[in-house]
Amino acid sequence: MRLVTYKRSGTVGERIGALNADGQVLDLAAADPRVDWGNMPALIGGGAAMLERARVAAAKAPVAADAVLMAPIPRPPKNIFCVGKNYHEHAKEFAGSGFDGGAKDVVPPFPVVFSKPHTAIIANGEPILGELDPTGGLDYEGELAVVIGQGGRGIAKADALKHVFGYTIVNDVTARHLQKRHSQWILGKGLDTFCPMGPAILTADEVPDPAALRLTTHVNGEKRQDAPVADLIFDVPTLIEAISAAITLEPGDIIATGTPAGVGIGFNPPKFLNKGDVVRIEITGIGVLENKVA
Incomplete structure (x- = not known):
């Protein structure tokens, strides 16, 4: 459903x-x-x-x-948990982009977790306010997002999928120059309208194995990202275990699992978003999340 x-x-x-x-x-x-x-x-x-x-x-x-x-969860219980550098090929393209802030590890040894405030959330079809990034480095990141059902703290990896209510799509929109400037990522990624979400939550009973899902992203009809969720460095159970180790997860909390290769900074020269560009993200069974840059 x-x-x-x-x-x-x-x-x-x-x-x-x-x-x-x-x-x-x-x-x-x-x-x-x-x-x-x-x-x-x-x-x-x-x-x-x-x-x-x-x-x-x-x-x-x-x-x-x-x-x-509207967005499936316009105001989750907490900030959205987001995971950086969680596909092998994206970790490599990010490390080679010059925007990684001098990180020593191309592939992180542990999940890289940051957050976006609920004020960043918009629905399918609503505009991304590109003018909020004055630096001209607007980028897209198509991602599978996990919606928590039964909450808890200290959730074991083996039990993690029992705590998933369902799955949706997130576009982790990023102002790359702000991300690099501030080192901590929230000021580059948490701007208003920088978290398109939707169109729906596909309930977990429809997804026996989230690794079987596939994500594609198109910008103005050009395919930019195409990867199976199986390529995650840290899979969904691992992320739930890591985040819940000392943070209580609640019903409706959201975990965006990271983006695959093919983001704008992965190109030479970078393909940043401009006014009028349309980003279309699709994940098996969930549907299509499409937003235009205003």
Whole structure:
């Protein structure tokens, strides 16, 4: 099942829906008012029983004809956890780009984790505000993102996938010159609108093995990234174990797992984004996340 957060045209309140096979939004609350808890983390916190209720509702829910998609989780419980240099080929291209700030290890020995604030989150179709980067180094990073279901601290790798509610797509938009200037990455990656997310959350029961998923990114129709999630240096269970070791994960927390090779700085000369460029990211089963640079 692909769950979405949406609003009615001309309104501001969040509603929980599901996408049918044609990509139309189904109004779950119209079929079962108990499903609409006001926001996605609340529904996720309802556990397996609430997920099953949503699935039953989706089978009979009407189409919400005036639905406007929002990000699946517009305001997660915490900043979005993001992982840097987590594909072998991207780690190499980043090290050779001159933007890595003099890091000694091409392939990191442990996960490199930073965060993006919720104010960076935008929905599929909303504009990336490129003018917020005054340095002219705007870049894209297509990524698989993990949505936490059952929370916890000290989650073992062997148990980690039991704590996954589902998967979505994130574009880890980056101002490369700011990223390099400040060393710590949040000021280069956490700008407003620099975290497009969506269009939906594909529930974990549809993904027996996240390593089997494949990610592609196109810019203005040109394929730039194409890689299986199996190429991750640190896989999804390893990331959950590492982050939860001393940080409690909560229902609705998001972990963006890193980007493969093919980002703008990987080209010579770099192919930075410009006004009017369209970034389209697709991951098996989840759908397409597409945003234009404004």
